Amino acid sequence: MDNTIEKIVQVLQEKAGATFEEFRGEVHVFVNADKIVDSLTFLRDEHAFSLLSVLTAVDYWPQENPRFHVIYQLTSLTQNLSLQLRVPVNANQLKMPTATGVFEVANWREREVYDMFGIEFEGHPDPRRILMAEDWIGHPLRKDFPLGYEEPQFSFNFEEIDLRKPYVKE
């Protein structure tokens, strides 16, 4: 972990009370939800992290709080650095402040996280589903959402699947 990242992480620790861990040369900084927007603006303005390359979430299902981690992966083009911020979100309080004010890419990425995980982002200009149909029930990428696996039709089970298969009339 080279020194510029180390300085940034120290500043984040005092300002946002963040903890951090490291794996394979990558730094993951844990920030809680209310501090995330100003740490993003701080990183973008002071430290030239001008590209938010990844905004996604991970579902640790059986573990209730924090059930989700929302991940912001920032890249700085000038210094060629990258830093990952992780925000733990509890299962009972799926609310997050929106980052569209800081990065425009957050607009679509947050809609995708809402569509796939059900985490609402307050203040989002267009809080609709992006990938699934408007009337889709449930959030597919949650661990408790079934994969929707249908038994494939081979020769030995051809007849009984043929009866169940919804062929179109005309």
Added chain:
Amino acid sequence: MPDYQLEEVAVGPYKHLVSERAVSGETMLLNMGPQHPSTHGVLRLLLELDGETIVNCIPDIGYLHTGVEKNMEAKTYLKAEVMCDRLDYMNPLGNNLAYSMAVEKLVDLDVPPRAQALRVILVELQRIASHLVWLGAFGLDLAAMSLFLYCFREREVILDIFELVSGQRMMTTYIRPGGLWRDVPVEFESAVRHFLKIYPARIDEYEALMSKNPVLQDRIVGIGKMSAQDALSYGVTGPMLRASGVDWDLRKARPYMGYEQYEFNVPTRKEGDTYARYIVRIEEMRESLKIIEQAMNKLPMGPVNSDNRKFVPPPRSEIGTSMESLIHHFKLWTEGFPAPKASIYSAVESPRGELGVYLEGDGGPKPYRVHWRTPSFNNLSVISLITKGHLVADLIGILASVDIVLGDIDR
């Protein structure tokens, strides 16, 4: 016109996006929908038109959502790689490389130098093939019908090389974690040399046909301007970002697979309009040729797969003789290899931009979470910004220059 019908109809999910002139019926809401010749796949653009000029353009994606990220969580690391060919179907080998590098970074697996050089050659060939399909579709959208046929003629030569190497034209799954599926056949060298010999003349042919053509110049010069600041804020990467003046190419900034040995320059332009994006991609094809040339000259001999038997299945010849290889073979092909309980992010430069894989393992043989950071998703989100005030005919040119692939966007 009965105003109430427009009022109630426009009130639908787009009410907060369209201007109030649409509700009063002055501007027209038109679907440039999933089935359209120039949306390069199933993308729906809801256009709010005032006569011919676009007041507002609302993209609606998801018509090709295949749930790949969910499906990969149900397969082992090796079987999940079959899914990633179908993501960005113009760049299957690039997807394989992105996924294989992510797995190699997660389990700390080494790749022998010969495999690295072959990976670079194949990925650059795939970049040229992807740019060829883009150039064909770009010409087709701007009514240059013959260019489409020329581009696909060259693409067939590249696809023959892929078929020679892996047996499949497009969905090869040839680049595996730890190296390649098997070594390239003997004829690979002459096939690539043949392509390198005929191709530069073909690019000049396209340039002669398209670049200096005044009809094309009028249609795409100064259309769809995008400033570098907007591009970075919208997360745009790849040729679109380089056409707006930002010199950011992952092959130069963070060299992987031995890219630092080859010198090539990264074409950038300042204007950021459709013509600049067109020129940047044409130059990129020439740079890729240089890389392939140097890589072919310095192709090292040696093994193609890493000899770390924990993750890479042993060659079949060894299975007959040594007991450990049989055990490794059996374990890897039935249950797969366990990965540490941690998460990594590794990115590759695909023909459309930064293609990143966020891979999280949970100690078991199946990936816990695979998120594909695909470039077309962000590149498309700029479309509503850069098409404001243009004519519908310009939108066709802009959308063709953004070079989106719907499998990449909807995953």
Added chain:
Amino acid sequence: MMLEYIAIAVMIAVATLIAAIAIGLGELLGPKKKSKVKDEPYESGIAPIGPGTRRMPVRFYLVAVLFILFDIEVVFFLPWAVVFRQLGLFGLAEMSVFIVILLVGYIYAWKKGALEWE
């Protein structure tokens, strides 16, 4: 004199005959199956929003009028071209006056910006 007119009549008859056969066969042999969705306007696979006929911007009308104006001008050139030899200098002077008048109109429209789309 009558001979040319017969040739024209034959040509018209053959043309209408071919058109009639093509449409008639299609009508006679083509299967017909009406359905509610089939009659709706096709808008890239999505149900259209709002009615199709609505108030059009005035620019379309302007371009249409200009086209008709200069199209009819070209129609007047055709008879002149047929008897170009016999008319000689007189025909040339006559037509150039006609062309100059329309050219003035064209330049006026151009300078007023009628040809610009915005």
Added chain:
Amino acid sequence: MGVEQKLGNMGIVTTTLENAVNWSRTNAMWPMLFGLACCAIEMMAAQASDYDMSRFGMELMRPSPRQSDLMIVAGRVSRKMAPVLRRLYDQMPEPKWVISMGDCASCGGVFNNYAIVQGVDEVVPVDVYVAGCPPRPEALIHGVLTLFEKVKGEKFVDLAKV
């Protein structure tokens, strides 16, 4: 059909008429430009210079369903796309056929999950299934030729009932 609904089966008259009509249909069947995913790229390759589907009467890929007789479902059909696919099929003029190109369209293929319709025959009646992921351009052309054999065998009577 116009005349069949009235005439039904008149032996020699309708059989020669059938052969003439079927011959004219197979040699000028225009597919609809309906590319969904990876199979669409192989369909474009089949239409382009090397494999040239135009040799079999498929000269033009018409984007609008109004001017096309054949719908090649080239690619995976997602749940959100299924109603649009059904609407496009309904808006095609009457003598229409469907080729389901590739495994994803025929049976869901590699993607057995919530997002993909497991086989397009749940949405539109399919005439010819082409296997492959993606099928080679020759495989698609072979599928087209099998469809031509099927169209040549069609009788007016059963078309009138459908």
